[in-house]
Amino acid sequence: MITKIVIDNFMAHEHTELELGPGVTILTGANNTGKSAVVEALRCLATNPVRSPNPALYIRHGAKEARVEVEVDDGTRVAWVRTKRWAKYELWAPGAEEPEEYHKLQGRVPEDVAKALRLDQVELETRKDSVDVHLGNQRDPVFLLNQPDSVMAEFFAASTESAHLLAMQNALKMRVRDAKREERDLTDRIGRTADDLDRLAPLPDIARRMDEAEELERHAVRLERETPALEAALAEFGNLAGALARERAVGEALQGVQPPPPVRDVDRLKRHITSMDAVNADLARAERTAGPLAGLQVPPAAVDTGPLRRLIHDLDATRTALRKDADQRTVLAGLADPPALADTARLTAMVDELLVLRARSGRLARLETALGSIAEPSRPHPLGDLTAMVTEFAGLTTQISSRQAELDGLEADLQSVVVALEERIRALGCCPVCGGDLTADSFLDHGCRHGA
Incomplete structure (x- = not known):
């Protein structure tokens, strides 16, 4: 007689232990609580079914194997273990620490196991x-x-x-x-x-539409990531266009400027300025000298010394001319006769042209210094591709808005379906097929698969 039943991961039973007393044992309870599963577990232990029904249906969802173990009144223990691919028996003799295992059964029940169970069919x-x-x-x-x-x-x-x-x-x-x-x-x-x-049949179509909406959302996110780069490119293009317009304006302004006049020799002007400075200095000294002399008596009337001054001046000029002629004769005594004078008109023209070119070179150097800090404007790209991209971006923005509205509607429909599903599952209480626990989340995720 069976005194104890232990069921692990068999159909709706995760772990169940039943202590059986002497006489008749009656299982009572509400529907779908696992009473028939207990009978089916004992039948599997007694008959070792192979193909009909599918043995995988006996294994609780999420488990790797099902196990049914009984203990009889003489202390013998028998266990039936079932995976998706094979089955085995374990037999403990009374007082044994290790079981004897039976493999490769091919749908048979070992004699020792049948003898210990005593559940043979007629x-x-x-x-x-x-x-x-x-x-x-x-x-x-x-x-x-x-x-x-x-x-x-x-x-x-x-x-x-x-x-x-x-x-x-x-x-x-x-x-x-x-x-x-x-x-x-x-x-x-x-x-x-x-x-x-x-x-609940519309759920697959809703799931498909949600997948399409998610794909559109991913596309929209990618466009949002690319938008800053496009805005930066547009800003850079605007800056370059402004810089190019300013450079063109500067070029047009410089075209109307007259070239500077040619540089002339200012040595004579410098000499005049030096002479004027010397005269001013003499006047200052004379003014300083006139101060102390203001209190002196009037000098006697001056005699006309014009003839004497002219004579002295003529003598000084004659002496200076004689001295210069003597110096020249001394210097020119060993020199050859000077060559004939050449025409210097071409040399003068070249000097004038050189002065003009030097002035132009200075002006160009100043222009290069002023324009050196300005970067060369990049070559403007054609605006056709950018216009097409902006048009596409506007169309995608419109599509995103419409798809977002559809997604909101789908989410509202899905929420109403989920609420109705939860109310129905609460009314059912458990899975109507296997009697296992059933929730809205598990049903939507994998549909309470019984063949897993």
Whole structure:
């Protein structure tokens, strides 16, 4: 007799332990609480199903394996472990610390395991399938209530516990009626759930439209990142255009300026200025001398010394001329006769041209100094591409606004659908298929997949 059942990650059970007392054990509770899953776990332990139904359906969503373990009254423990690819048994003899494992079963139950469980099915001569006298479902009772009388008679003939089974048959009839009533309720509930799922049919289209809106949003973000660079380029273009206009204005202003007059020799003017400075100095000394002499008597009348002054002047001039002639004769005594004078008209013209070129060179140097700090304007690019880009940017901005309005509408529709879905899930309480926990977030993320 089984005294304890431990179920891990099997269908809706994450971890369940059942301590069974002597006699009959009855499982009661609301619908979809895992009662049938306990029966199915014991059937898997007793029969090791391989292909029908898919063994992967027994594994709880998110787990890697399902495990069903029982302990019988003599202390023997038997465990059935199922992954998506293989199954194995573990058998602990009473008092053993390590289990004996059975692999590569190919849908069979090891003899030692079957002997320890004592849950063998009854084989009939006229039926291909065996009859399970230990486990049964609401729709498939233990005692063949839905089978012809001949099959039931054959079963009772093959059974060694017919008297006990007949006593239990009447109780099962009542359970079958209750089960049929519950089946009708579940059928109605399934219909209502199908209607609710039909109302959720627009969700894929909404998801697709949300993906399109997200793509448009990413495109808009990229355009927003590129907008500052475009604005900087436009600002730089405006600055360069202003600088070019100023340079053109300066060039046009310089074209109307007359060239400076040619530079003339100012040595004579310097000599005159020096003479004037000397005369002014003499006048100043004379004024300073006239001050002390103001109190002196008037000098006697001067005699006309003009002839004497002219004579002295003539003598000084004659003496100076004689001295200069003597110096020249001394210097020119060893020299050859001077060459004939050449025509200097061309040399004069070249000197004048050189002076003009020197003046122009000075003017050019001043212009280069003034224009040296001004960077050379870049070559203006054609505005056709920029105009097309600005037009495209304006069109994209309009598209972004329209797509944002559509996205707002989609978000409002999605919010209303999510609210309706949450209300329906709260009304259901749990997954109508597997009985597991069900929330709006998990349903929208992966739809409560039962084949995972």
